[in-house]
Amino acid sequence: MTMFVSAIVMASLLVAAEDRDCSYDRTAMMALSQNEFDQNMSGGWRKLADAGCEREAADLIADWRTTHKSRSTTLYWHEGQMRASIGQYDAAIALFEKARKSESEDAGWGWNHYVDGTIAFLRGDKAALLAARTRLSLMPEPEGAKNAIDIHGNPVETVWPLNLDVLDSLISCWGKSYNEAYGCLGASKAD
Structure with a gap:
């Protein structure tokens, strides 16, 4: 019985995943400034994440970072969060390590403790x-x-x-x- 219920739950999750629209306009995304790409709470990579497309959001952040040769600690952090959300813990840890702030940048804020x-x-x-x-x-x-x-x-x-x-x-x-x-x-x- 439990195996049957698990199969039903798994099937519904797969259907839900197939129903998501994880498409986006790459050219438009790459044209966004870092601020528009990362800090627009209803746009940029976040639109994908909000749709349940964490893997695509992580890949998009990585693509944007590479295209723009960005070393933004914030973008490393957000990609790491998306990777952690889908269980890619090793990749997330590597990205989180890159998201650390220098001592002077973090002085008094505690980011690195987080x-x-x-x-x-x-x-x-x-x-x-x-x-x-x-x-x-x-x-x-x-x-x-x-x-x-x-x-x-x-x-x-x-x-x-x-x-x-x-x-x-x-x-x-x-x-x-x-x-x-x-x-x-x-x-x-x-x-």
């Missing part, structure tokens, strides 16, 4: 994840963090430390896939 925690989760190292979470939680709020603005100059509400909620989610949902654990704390609050 990177450490995420990599620890993907490696299945809970002790390292907990240690990264502790380091991030102890970061004092830098001056100017309350006055954050988005790329359009609009005020952004921030919760300090940045990304602590994501590490908490990875901890709370330990043992699940990255895709499930990344947002499960927020999902459990809604339930």
Whole structure:
């Protein structure tokens, strides 16, 4: 009976995957500025990700980076997230390592602690994840963090430390896939 149910679930997932439209206009995507490609929350690579086309989104980010000879840590990070979402943990870890900030860029922000925690989760190292979470939680709020603005100059509400909620989610949902654990704390609050 369980095998039959699993076969039905798998078949429905395959049908759902086949129903997704993961096509895009490569020329138009490559013509976008990095800001338009990466930070437009309803365009660029995100449109593919929102449609459930994480693999295509990851490949598109890699293509855009290569075409534009970009070494953007943000693009490495976002490609890594897409790779982790589809279970390509080794590739995601390599990309996350490239997403680290220099000491001077990260001074006071704790980005690299977030990177450490995420990599620890993907490696299945809970002790390292907990240690990264502790380091991030102890970061004092830098001056100017309350006055954050988005790329359009609009005020952004921030919760300090940045990304602590994501590490908490990875901890709370330990043992699940990255895709499930990344947002499960927020999902459990809604339930």
